[in-house]
Amino acid sequence: MQAVLDIISWLLLTAGGAFVLVGGIGALRMPNLYTRMHAASVTDTVGAILVLGGIMLQAGLTLATIKLAAILLFLLITSPTASYALANAAMIAGVKPEAGRAPDTEHDS
């Protein structure tokens, strides 16, 4: 039983790590601000669910699992809100959702 749990949590953690990596590469390589944000939000949601799920399986049925579930809930509520607020602010500031460099003024950093 323990071995099965170990294998499942190993799979979850690896998949979570892969999604986080994909999110990071996407945040660097995507052409526009909005697409980059979309890639980065993968890290916060799918990545968090898989990684925390893997750790929860490892922790078994203890208080730690409930705390991890609470952390996951909190992350799932706040990260999409942050992405929305960022995208909304960009929209209001005038960044157009079209391919090509996001017109940040004097992009130099």
Add this chain to the structure above:
Amino acid sequence: MTVLFSVFLLTLLVITAIAAVQSRNLFVSVMLLGIFSLLIAANFLLLDAADVALTEAAVGAGISTVLFLGALALTFEREHRPTPHRWLSLAVVFAATLVVLYATFDKPKFGDPGAPVQVHVAPWYIEKTPEVIDVPNIVTAVLASFRGYDTLGEVFVVFTAGIGVLFLLSASHGHAAQRRPDNGDESKIGLRNDLIPRVVGRLLVPFILLFGLYVQFHGDYGPGGGFQAGALIAAAVILFALVEGEERTLEAIPRGALLALMVSGALLYGLVGVAGIFLGGEFLNYSVLADDPIAGQHLGIILIEAGVGLTVTGVLLSIFHAFAARDRF
């Protein structure tokens, strides 16, 4: 395995620091500083410093970023022109780096239990805490009881900073009246128009306040205490202010209440100390506060941690309002 984590986090720290200093856009620098604080908090956790990690995350990554952004909103968001390379400064800094790097070879071996820092006073504190104070968190015991004087000084430093910022930023300014273009335009205040942040913000504020209270009173049994709790409660009110706007926040917690919080916290701390004198002991001796010395210590620690939490909350919120409401103060 943790070796890999440590190395990775430390490398990220250096990269983030270089990026924060190099960037010409100050918003980017401030955001990178927030990321830096979070990374160094993770590092502290790997080095077994749980209380310090909590404080650094709450204060450094949370409050400090908000204060910088508040200041940036009142000044410029980019440097005016690229700094000309100061060759002399670079040379001096490089030479100093080499000196410090050379000094690292004489530092005590990492994790050595026989290093000088581990063998003088620390074993005495670790041994005496269960006997004299009987509180599981040794850091809280040392901070609140054994080294209570230092914490008293720290509370007064925080209080002084709050007063200082209020002095600096409450002088009314000539241009103040002209800088409010949206007088009475409700939809532009805070984030009122945006449904999602508003709903989620109002949903989260009570939970953050609850967690702040938990951290305040649980400082004896796990990582926590007055400073972290003060920063968390201030963060909850700042979230409310960002979502609902300055006016409603000042209606909810008026400026007078914030001043009262600031003052009463420091006063509570001082009074606990003086009560020790009146009850027959010395200043800040908690053992005489109750019949049983250990119960007295517990009472003293709870009271002064409450005082610290009150002052830190009041000061952080006063400073935030001083920056955010600059044209109305």
Add this chain to the structure above:
Amino acid sequence: MELLGIYHYWVFAVLLMIGFYAVVAKVNLVKKLIGLSLFQSAVFLLYITMGKVSGGTAPIFLKDMIDPVFSNPLPQVLILTAIVVGISTTALGLGIVVRIKEEYGTIEENEIQEIDRR
């Protein structure tokens, strides 16, 4: 373990000097404050690194602990105080920067010195 310790201390040295360079060489006042913040964080890293004991845990007594080995609690107490004092200083510094901007109209050090000279 030896190499990990050396790496910690080297990162401390590098962060210290990055912060120091920002304070000394940068012209923008907010950038200087950011550098000061980095400098302080590097010092915190040094102290906490020196307090770590290999095989130790966080200095909190838990139930059913037999012969626990704790990391040193004293540097942690010191750094807790230092973090709070650091942010107090930063807040006060930012207040001064805002007032300077209102009086001089700029927060670049060379331009402020120009205005003062006139």
